[in-house]
């Protein structure tokens with residue numbers, strides 16, 4: 214179940230949903246802008262895109278512009294909150310992390326440009342976005358899915374505390390086929406317990 218903070222409901226009615234900024238030890242997450250299109254297209258090479266559900270291949274600047282437009286509309290309706298992942302002190306986008314509203318709660322998604330893999334950044338960014346979903350958006354549950362041949366993402370989600378919730382074939386737009394996907398989820402109470410500890 215999705216419960217919105219009163220100020221967010223009001224902001225949505227007024228068309229004034231804030232542009233949130235999140236900070237962790239090493240990262241600053243901010244709304245993506247048109248100036249990020251070049252970095253988005255450069256980052257979305259095959260090894261990245263092939264592990265995402267919706268991004269097409271080849272990924273062209275037009276796709277990034279359309280994505281940004283959908284994000285802007287989604288933020289205004291409180292259904293999509295994507296963040297550009299940047300290193301503190303350097304404004305350029307090195308990846309993206311965000312949540313998208315589903316029937317039950319929100320779905321978490323993320324990617325990092327290949328030169329930045331293996332430094333714990335995905336886990337660090339996703340932890341912030343997860344906190345944002347539970348605290349700011351009052352999500353009851355956050356779900357995620359990882360393709361069976363992408364164990365690094367499975368590891369990120371397990372480090373964050375997600376638990377296995379099933380598996381099914383899901384479409385990969387880039388691969389042009391359905392791929393076995395592990396589904397994981399985290400309930401609000403479990404997030405609270407982990408973060409109180």
Ligand SMILES: CC(C)(COP(=O)(O)OP(=O)(O)OC[C@H]1O[C@@H](n2cnc3c(N)ncnc32)[C@H](O)[C@@H]1OP(=O)(O)O)[C@@H](O)C(=O)NCCC(=O)NCCS
Pocket residue numbers: 260261262264265322323324325326329330331332333334335336337358359360363364365366368369
């Ligand atoms: C998945 C992805 C986001 C991980 O980013 P990252 O910043 O390297 O992730 P982290 O460093 O936070 O954590 C990765 C973990 O996976 C582990 N890992 C990496 N490759 C692995 C593999 N082949 N098998 C098992 N574990 C692996 C790492 O060792 C690390 O775990 P550790 O901290 O216990 O050592 C990045 O590879 C990516 O963008 N991939 C393409 C897009 C994608 O898969 N998005 C997610 C869709 S569900």
